[in-house]
Amino acid sequence: MIIIVVIAAMQKGKGPAMPTQPIFEERHSPPRRRIRELFGADTYFSLVVFDDFVVAIYTEIRTRLGENQLPRMAAYLADHAPSQLQGQSLGGPVTNVIVGAARLVDIQESNGSAIATIEIESNLQAAGQGWYLREQWVLRRSLSAKSRSPEKARSFDCPSCGAPQGSVVGGRCNHCGQAVGNGAFDWAVVSAQIVEREQRGPMLTGNTVEQGTDRPTIVDAELNGRFADLRQRDPSFDDNAFQGRVNLVFTEFQTAWAVRDLAKMRPWFTDAFFGVQKYWVDEYLRQHLRNVTENARILRLEWARIESDGYFDAITVRIFATSLDYTLRDQDNQIVSGNRSNERVYSEYWTFIRGRDAKGPARVDKNCPKCGAPLDLEMAGTCKYCRTHITTGTFDWVLSRIEQDDVYEG
């Protein structure tokens, strides 16, 4: 087995100014591919929904634990997880849980169940104190259980009958009578370990060398076939419009990033990916630093992968881009890292998702796709005018992941 080092910045989608301490070692195999294969017969298993669910269950469990209400999540806890978690109290109510990264690092099959290992980095407030946590969680789910729909990704009702949270006592639902807290009906946490717990945030001012930009693009063997399928389902899909949208999202993101403006980023990201960006923007604000990517532009774009499940289409493109990249401190606008005169060329894999039922060329305007008002969203992703949740992919392509060259595995 080749052991590679995963860089903390991998999901950040930025470069030199990002924290770079290696944190977890990972076996060199692509778990995201293996989980898709494992659930291959289930068209309703969606990695997009799974990613969203992981963030939700983590947030819910950490919050419930802080309220001394962990038993309310009994339907989603198995084996030693409840006792393990009970020993991890952070001394009071937990609020503002923000997940900066949640990476699937291993997936196994055992006795008809999938066992998923996930590494999570988060920031939260407990009893008035800020904490940075690195954790390793293991979740188990029967392969024959019914997969969640996107609407249910963040719900913690009884996984068998839908009775409200709290209906499950001692592992059994008092509404439907089923034994549910074991992964038979849905994912259950079987282990939750805190790897590291700190009060200090990640270091934001290191200079690192870009790795892997000159590597050939990892193009999925089925790309052309899946492109043909996508065009057949949506004859009005337009390459140029899609690339136009990638460009728009890129530009809006870089501009907003440089001024730490979360509201400007909000319309273009899935909810889970927005959480990742919020984690970093909050951290820059807290450390009184500003990372500027000046004159950022895409030089070239290559298609890498198209993936479809029962709910979403996902397109991964590799973008080659350049910009000045430096970090300033607020107090005097002095440069603390990066370079203000030489541009940095880099490449990243960007994955956009769109609901399967959405059709037509990608939009390149900045208006609400539902009501036409200028884009202005609540942080939850709803339009301030028409109250429609527009960041779900129902209307158009939204950015769900950014992966660096040295971690993207296809």
Ligand SMILES: [Zn+2]
């Ligand atoms: Zn039930």
Ligand SMILES: [Zn+2]
């Ligand atoms: Zn609207």
